[in-house]
Amino acid sequence: xxxxxxxxxxxxxxxxxxxxxxxxxxxxxxxxxxxxxxxxxxxxxxxxxxxxxxxxxxxxxxxxxxxxxxxxxxxxxxxxxxxxxxxxxxxxxxxxxxxxxxxxxxxxxxxxxxxxxxxxxxxxxxxxxxxxxxxxxxxxxxxxxxxxxxxxxxxxxxxxxxxxxxxxxxxxxxxxxxxxxxxxxxxxxxxxxxxxxxxxxxxxxxxxxxxxxxxxxxxxxxxxxxxxxxxxxxxxxxxxxxxxxxxxxxxxxxxxxxxxxxxxxxxxxxxxxxxxxxxxxxxxxxxxxxxxxxxxxxxxxxxxxxxxxxxxxxxxxxxxxxxxxxxxxxxxxxxxxxxxxxxxxxxxxxxxxxxxxxxxxxxxxxxxxxxxxxxxxxxxxxxxxxxxxxxxxxxxxxxxxxxxxxxxxxxxxxxxxxxxxxxxxxxxxxxxxxxxxxxxxxxxxxxxxxxxxxxxxxxx
Amino acid sequence: xxxxxxxxxxxxxxxxxxxxxxxxxxxxxxxxxxxxxxxxxxxxxxxxxxxxxxxxxxxxxxxxxxxxxxxxxxxxxxxxxxxxxxxxxxxxxxxxxxxxxxxxxxxxxxxxxxxxxxxxxxxxxxxxxxxxxxxxxxxxxxxxxxxxxxxxxxxxxxxxxxxxxxxxxxxxxxxxxxxxxxxxxxxxxxxxxxxxxxxxxxxxxxxxxxxxxxxxxxxxxxxxxxxxxxxxxxxxxxxxxxxxxxxxxxxx
Ligand SMILES: Cc1cc2nc3c(=O)[nH]c(=O)nc-3n(C[C@H](O)[C@H](O)[C@H](O)COP(=O)(O)OP(=O)(O)OC[C@H]3O[C@@H](n4cnc5c(N)ncnc54)[C@H](O)[C@@H]3O)c2cc1C
Ligand SMILES: NC(=O)c1ccc[n+]([C@@H]2O[C@H](COP(=O)([O-])OP(=O)(O)OC[C@H]3O[C@@H](n4cnc5c(N)ncnc54)[C@H](OP(=O)(O)O)[C@@H]3O)[C@@H](O)[C@H]2O)c1
Numbered sequence: 172x173x174x175x176x177x178x179x180x181x182x183x184x185x186x187x188x189x190x191x192x193x194x195x196x197x198x199x200x201x202x203x204x205x206x207x208x209x210x211x212x213x214x215x216x217x218x219x220x221x222x223x224x225x226x227x228x229x230x231x232x233x234x235x236x237x238x239x240x241x242x243x244x245x246x247x248x249x250x251x252x253x254x255x256x257x258x259x260x261x262x263x264x265x266x267x268x269x270x271x272x273x274x275x276x277x278x279x280x281x282x283x284x285x286x287x288x289x290x291x292x293x294x295x296x297x298x299x300x301x302x303x304x305x306x307x308x309x310x311x312x313x314x315x316x317x318x319x320x321x322x323x324x325x326x327x328x329x330x331x332x333x334x335x336x337x338x339x340x341x342x343x344x345x346x347x348x349x350x351x352x353x354x355x356x357x358x359x360x361x362x363x364x365x366x367x368x369x370x371x372x373x374x375x376x377x378x379x380x381x382x383x384x385x386x387x388x389x390x391x392x393x394x395x396x397x398x399x400x401x402x403x404x405x406x407x408x409x410x411x412x413x414x415x416x417x418x419x420x421x422x423x424x425x426x427x428x429x430x431x432x433x434x435x436x437x438x439x440x441x442x443x444x445x446x447x448x449x450x451x452x453x454x455x456x457x458x459x460x461x462x463x464x465x466x467x468x469x470x471x472x473x474x475x476x477x478x479x480x481x482x483x484x485x486x487x488x489x490x491x492x493x494x495x496x497x498x499x500x501x502x503x504x505x506x507x508x509x510x511x512x513x514x515x516x517x518x519x520x521x522x523x524x525x526x527x528x529x530x531x532x533x534x535x536x537x538x539x540x541x542x543x544x545x546x547x548x549x550x551x552x553x554x555x556x557x558x559x560x561x562x563x564x565x566x567x568x569x570x571x572x573x574x575x576x577x578x579x580x581x582x583x584x585x586x587x588x589x590x591x592x593x594x595x596x597x598x599x600x601x602x603x604x605x606x607x608x609x610x611x612x613x614x615x616x617x618x619x620x621x622x623x624x625x626x627x628x629x630x631x
Numbered sequence: 632x633x634x635x636x637x638x639x640x641x642x643x644x645x646x647x648x649x650x651x652x653x654x655x656x657x658x659x660x661x662x663x664x665x666x667x668x669x670x671x672x673x674x675x676x677x678x679x680x681x682x683x684x685x686x687x688x689x690x691x692x693x694x695x696x697x698x699x700x701x702x703x704x705x706x707x708x709x710x711x712x713x714x715x716x717x718x719x720x721x722x723x724x725x726x727x728x729x730x731x732x733x734x735x736x737x738x739x740x741x742x743x744x745x746x747x748x749x750x751x752x753x754x755x756x757x758x759x760x761x762x763x764x765x766x767x768x769x770x771x772x773x774x775x776x777x778x779x780x781x782x783x784x785x786x787x788x789x790x791x792x793x794x795x796x797x798x799x800x801x802x803x804x805x806x807x808x809x810x811x812x813x814x815x816x817x818x819x820x821x822x823x824x825x826x827x828x829x830x831x832x833x834x835x836x837x838x839x840x841x842x843x844x845x846x847x848x849x850x851x852x853x854x855x856x857x858x859x860x861x862x863x864x865x866x867x868x869x870x871x872x873x874x875x876x877x878x879x880x881x882x883x
Contacts, residue, residue: 175828244681
């Protein structure tokens with residue numbers, strides 16, 4: 172039986188800025204997915220995972236969304252090699268609840284090689300954005316750990332893609348924003364770690380130099396990330412807290428992460444995250460470490476890797492207009508100056524954000540042609556949607572990023588203008604040749620096909 | 632009821648149903664032994680593999696169209712071989728059908744009535760014989776709130792589900808005073824492939840996971856009739872007692 176098609180206005184990305192109408196179908200088998208494609212009736216098609224992308228790379232206005240949550244089965248796990256085979260709608264949370272933590276032959280336990288800041292992303296979504304984690308310096312991005320995957324193209328073919336079979340489609344699909352077809356299933360190599368508890372150290376730094384010094388000194392740590400007070404200016408510009416962590420050889424099992432609790436069931440009429448509360452929040456965060464400016468703890472992995480997962484739909488706290496995230500990466504050469512300029516521009520705008528995350532990225536290359544990471548530093552910030560004022564600030568930030576030779580992260584983006592995308596991803600014309608002709612997204616129509624930015628089209 | 636050494640033994644008929652799959656995952660995580668029946672081999676095999684990885688101690692799968700009474704004997708033999716008499720049997724399969732068609736096309740009406748009443752009732756009859764001998768266990772079937780009162784929008788399906796409710800009530804009467812429990816599961820609207828074509832606004836839609844968690848709890852507690860989510864018990868109570876003139880003015 173073919174899953175039926177429904178009309179939905181409820182499919183939104185994590186930032187909740189864009190409201191589009193879609194037709195939606197939820198296939199429950201590869202066969203079913205192929206039939207769903209045949210029923211597209213001329214509309215463009217796009218996979219939709221758990222909607223944890225912030226902007227419009229997972230949206231396809233007036234088109235068909237193939238929801239992948241009916242394709243979320245784990246198919247096999249090899250405890251010797253650590254290779255897990257699963258359908259592409261399975262989430263990292265599914266892997267964490269099942270195969271992660273099983274014993275590896277070297278005496279360690281199997282663990283996810285790469286994790287974004289939430290465990291509620293699908294394998295397909297992790298491939299399509301070639302996600303990175305707090306261990307980019309030591310592990311690189313998600314695509315490095317793919318043994319192979321099966322890709323359904325709109326002509327009905329199902330292609331195995333691996334470094335030695337359809338290698339170009341393999342590279343195009345990793346970081347390929349869902350535009351090369353529907354990934355049906357994948358095989359992923361887990362890594363062996365000593366245990367599931369992390370030794371975690373938080374260190375205060377007084378300015379941006381402090382950050383880069385700590386990053387340099389932390390080569391022995393698997394995970395690093397910093398929270399920056401983006402309202403601080405002048406001498407305190409770039410002050411924050413540096414977190415670093417590594418797996419302990421500790422055989423104790425970790426307590427299961429609490430399911431998302433504190434649900435935010437509705438949109439508050441205005442955003443409670445105003446400037447005053449942000450200042451207070453950042454100041455409290457900064458003081459938390461006390462006089463010594465340092466704290467050492469041993470915590471289960473999920474407290475560091477997925478700090479926000481226990482809160483549920485926290486994205487609704489930004490109010491009905493939603494929010495943007497701005498995430499860029501700048502090359503190592505000149506990173507200090509570019510990050511300083513970005514932070515200064517943000518502080519000057521007074522549009523400061525709830526989360527300002529700064530981390531360094533390492534040299535390990537990704538197979539993906541449109542992969543976001545590059546050796547350097549990446550800065551990510553949330554901004555409540557204030558319409559044109561917010562978009563104008565982003566335009567100023569774009570210029571700093573492009574000057575530095577950097578690029579923006581499509582997974583977090585809902586507004587990047589075409590020239591910014593094309594400058595950041597010079598391999599995009601080659602990618603466009605392998606893109607599936609039927610698959611498309613609001614993001615792609617904007618950056619590659621010259622459609623008006625949806626946010627601005629609405630404002631106009 | 633759990634056999635400590637072996638784990639709970641559960642047989643599910645219509646194992647590819649979204650609600651059944653969610654319940655199976657919960658049972659698997661507790662180390663249950665599972666016997667699955669469904670008619671789509673591709674999905675059944677994938678589901679079986681998934682449940683094994685999610686912690687099931689053992690998974691056996693059997694492909695059969697449960698409307699085909701000629702295969703019933705073989706299905707149950709396979710169950711006997713896999714689990715013996717299970718601790719829980721869950722009859723989950725069903726089809727919503729197209730009411731506008733079923734209301735006018737006798738053949739469509741027959742199909743809806745068969746899959747949602749005749750086939751489950753025949754299967755339950757065969758299962759009941761085994762449970763009777765064992766003197767213990769839980770016989771559960773998914774009916775629907777739609778079986779509580781006939782409504783213009785889905786009375787053919789509703790009648791089949793209502794018939795099944797009565798059938799379960801009778802079984803419960805028959806087994807009263809024995810160790811056999813009979814559970815009638817009545818979900819409100821659930822977001823599953825069966826309802827994929829319906830717009831998800833207006834009604835309070837439940838997730839298959841939520842309904843599954845309620846089912847496991849009701850099985851554990853030996854409940855008779857489960858409304859899930861719980862508020863449907865009260866909504867249906869009101870709807871059942873609404874005087875006909877008033878009822879007829881509602882578009883339901
Ligand atoms: C709190 C939070 C923290 C985050 N932290 C990080 C981080 O640290 N690092 C990082 O890299 N990202 C991070 N992200 C972003 C997130 O990892 C990515 O957006 C990810 O792609 C989301 O996966 P999803 O399953 O929700 O996919 P969706 O958002 O639904 O879709 C994302 C893209 O994947 C495509 N896609 C999905 N499934 C398939 C499939 N089966 N076949 C083909 N294409 C498919 C879609 O078409 C779309 O283009 C974070 C997000 C949140 C909400
Ligand atoms: N979803 C709701 O809103 C809702 C509300 C109340 C009650 N229910 C009841 O809940 C039960 C489960 O439904 P669901 O919501 O989980 O929908 P679903 O995912 O569509 O499940 C229905 C299942 O029944 C199977 N089936 C139908 N006819 C069959 C047959 N002859 N032989 C074998 N299997 C057959 C289908 O198999 P195929 O996939 O191979 O067709 C499918 O797996 C059904 O009894 C339904 O009536 C559902």
